[in-house]
Amino acid sequence: MKAIRNIIFCVLLSVLATGLAARDRVVEKSGKTPDWLMTSGRDGFSVFARADDISSARDKCLEDIRQYIVNSIAANITSVETSTTDLHNRDGIETLYTTYNSELKTAAAKLPFLTGISLSDASEVYWEKCRSREDGSYYYNYHVLYPFSAADRNRLIKEFKEYDAGKYGLLMQLREDYAALSDVSEIDAAIRDLEPLAAYFFDDVRKQEAESLMAAYRKAYSLISVVPVSQELGRFVYSLVLDGHDMTCSKLPQLRSETASSMTVKPAGREYEITYDYTYCYPSDDNYILISYSFPGASLKYRHQIDISPKENRVVPYGFVGIDCVRKDSTDISVTVSMTLRSKTATGFSAGKVSFSLPEAGIEAAAENMTEFSGEGTQYLRFTFHLPQMPAENMRGMLTGTMQVRYGGGPAETVTYTLPYNLKVYTD
Numbered sequence: 001m002k003a004i005r006n007i008i009f010c011v012l013l014s015v016l017a018t019g020l021a022a023r024d025r026v027v028e029k030s031g032k033t034p035d036w037l038m039t040s041g042r043d044g045f046s047v048f049a050r051a052d053d054i055s056s057a058r059d060k061c062l063e064d065i066r067q068y069i070v071n072s073i074a075a076n077i078t079s080v081e082t083s084t085t086d087l088h089n090r091d092g093i094e095t096l097y098t099t100y101n102s103e104l105k106t107a108a109a110k111l112p113f114l115t116g117i118s119l120s121d122a123s124e125v126y127w128e129k130c131r132s133r134e135d136g137s138y139y140y141n142y143h144v145l146y147p148f149s150a151a152d153r154n155r156l157i158k159e160f161k162e163y164d165a166g167k168y169g170l171l172m173q174l175r176e177d178y179a180a181l182s183d184v185s186e187i188d189a190a191i192r193d194l195e196p197l198a199a200y201f202f203d204d205v206r207k208q209e210a211e212s213l214m215a216a217y218r219k220a221y222s223l224i225s226v227v228p229v230s231q232e233l234g235r236f237v238y239s240l241v242l243d244g245h246d247m248t249c250s251k252l253p254q255l256r257s258e259t260a261s262s263m264t265v266k267p268a269g270r271e272y273e274i275t276y277d278y279t280y281c282y283p284s285d286d287n288y289i290l291i292s293y294s295f296p297g298a299s300l301k302y303r304h305q306i307d308i309s310p311k312e313n314r315v316v317p318y319g320f321v322g323i324d325c326v327r328k329d330s331t332d333i334s335v336t337v338s339m340t341l342r343s344k345t346a347t348g349f350s351a352g353k354v355s356f357s358l359p360e361a362g363i364e365a366a367a368e369n370m371t372e373f374s375g376e377g378t379q380y381l382r383f384t385f386h387l388p389q390m391p392a393e394n395m396r397g398m399l400t401g402t403m404q405v406r407y408g409g410g411p412a413e414t415v416t417y418t419l420p421y422n423l424k425v426y427t428d
Contacts, residue, residue, distance in 0.1 A: 027138070028129040036124065036145050044123055044147045050139060054127060057142035058119060065146050066117055072148070073156050123147050171197055171210055178216060181242060184224070184249040184295065190217045191296075221295035226302035229271055233310050234413070236274045236289065238302070246270045249293065253300075256290045260306060262416075263289060274304070279316075279416050281308045314413075315343045315351060315379075315405050321421040323363070325391055333387040337365060339403075341379040348374045349407045351381055356401025361391040361423055370404065395423040 039046055045068055049060035119125070124145040131138055174190050174197075181187060191214060198210040224247060229237040240247040248270055255263040255274065262277040274289065281287040287306035293299065322338035341351060352370035357363070367383040399421045404412040 024130045024132050026128050027131050030125065030127045034124060034126050034143075034145075037126070037143050043149045044145055046143060046145045049142050051142070052137075052139050054129075054140045054142065057127070057140045061142050061144045062117070062119055065119075065144065068146075069117065069148065069153075069156065072153050073160055119144060121147070167197060167200055168206060171206065171213070174217075175213055178213070178220075179243075180245075181220065182245070182247060184221075184240075184247060184251070187217055187220050188296070218297060221298035222300075224293075224295070224300055226291060226300065228304070231304070231307075233278055233306075233308065234276060236276075236304050237268065237271050238274075238291075238304075239271050251293070254292045254294075256292070257288060259285050259287045260289055265291075276306075277416055278306060278308060278311060281306055281311070283308060314345060314407075315341050315349055315373075316415060317381075317403065317417045317419060318342050319419070321356075321399060321419050323358075323421055323423040324426065325387065325423065326426045327390055331388060333390045334384060335363070335365075335387055336382060336384045337367075339381045341373070341381055343373065343376045343379050345407060346376055347408055348372065349405060351379075351403060351405045352383070353404040353412075354381070354383065354401060355403075356399050358395075358397075358399060358421075358423070361395055362389060363387065363391070363423075365401070370406065390427070391423065391425055394425055395421075397421060 036046055038048060047061050047064040047068065049057045049064060051057035051060060122144045126143040128141040129138060130141060170193060174193060177186065177190065194210055194214040194217065198207060198214055201207040201210055220242060224240055224242050227239045227241045229239055231237065240249060248267070252265050252272075255265060257263060257276070259281045260276040260278055261280065263274060264276075265272055265274045267273075274291070276289065278287070287308055289304045289306065291300075291302040291304060293301075317339050319340040322336075324336045324338075326334045326336070328334050337354065339354065343349065350370040350372045352367055354365065354367045356365050358365075365385060367385065369383065371381055371383075373379045397420070398418060400416070400418045403415050403417070405415055406412040
């Protein structure tokens with residue numbers, strides 16, 4: 001028996017000697033070793049980190065402080081009021097705790113009341129610089145005593161619940177807003193709000209809710225369509241429609257056409273009006289206006305086909321424009337303009353208010369009167385005005401101008417023409 005006790009005693013001495021020999025040596029420390037190391041109490045807790053340099057050890061301690069506070073908040077939340085029923089029944093606190101525990105850095109960055117945690121608020125700090133007996137390398141042991149009372153914990157729990165409820169409330173509001181979208185900018189704003197919400201939610205249920213709603217908003221761009229409201233030659237009115245209700249868009253579309261010219265688009269209430277010149281739209285051509293919108297991740301194109309059949313029953317000027325300049329006296333030059341009109345309407349019409357410019361001849365023509373015509377076929381329009389000075393010589397060329405045509409009691413239409421002219425000068 002005595003021999004056995006001697007063997008055990010020798011073994012214990014050997015183990016003790018080995019432990020003492022293996023212990024690393026402290027070469028520097030911040031002060032006297034405190035008695036609070038590796039403890040926690042009602043008014044605070046301590047954390048410890050080891051690293052090759054003191055800065056890294058300090059950062060690890062700060063991370064552990066946040067970890068401790070997050071876990072304390074999670075362990076004391078009896079329910080997450082803003083979560084769905086499935087979350088209450090299936091996961092409860094455990095999901096919150098586990099997710100926070102595994103994604104601490106992300107969670108701490110999301111919670112504004114945790115970003116203010118700093119080592120400057122620590123009650124005490126103690127560190128040691130040690131030298132390894134195995135390889136002679138140096139490392140630091142860093143200890144922090146951090147104040148954290150029950151009142152602090154309860155305040156953070158309250159802040160968390162309020163913050164979390166606000167986030168989920170915003171998600172619910174954005175869900176309701178989707179059905180009442182009225183402008184494309186509201187889609188843009190909703191996606192900007194949903195991106196941080198989807199990143200914030202730590203439970204799968206609400207995260208999937210946010211991500212699904214964000215996907216629906218993004219898809220909304222591709223669901224917008226152009227719906228015709230009314231059309232006539234030279235004018236097309238349409239609406240932007242999403243899920244059966246009108247939308248507006250501050251960004252106007254691009255317009256393209258091979259035959260229509262002078263195209264403009266402008267808002268008309270909650271609709272959009274396109275006006276264009278159809279003078280050079282002929283039956284043998286593909287007459288259309290391509291309306292193009294560009295949205296984030298989607299484009300909207302609509303091809304408006306121009307029906308020029310009404311134009312075939314209208315009045316257009318053609319042939320030469322005759323311009324005769326006759327001297328009446330030294331200060332009065334009478335100018336007579338003759339134009340040929342081709343009419344394909346069986347009803348009466350009036351034409352006039354012709355204007356064109358020939359700067360090289362010193363002519364600015366602007367007739368104010370309208371002349372009444374009846375029936376179809378070739379018609380002749382003449383009007384006279386006066387010049388203070390005779391053009392220098394006979395001239396030929398091309399001119400571009402406009403004229404007004406009114407059919408029955410309807411509104412006047414502006415016709416743009418480009419025709420050859422023949423200017424003759426008659427002197428005494």
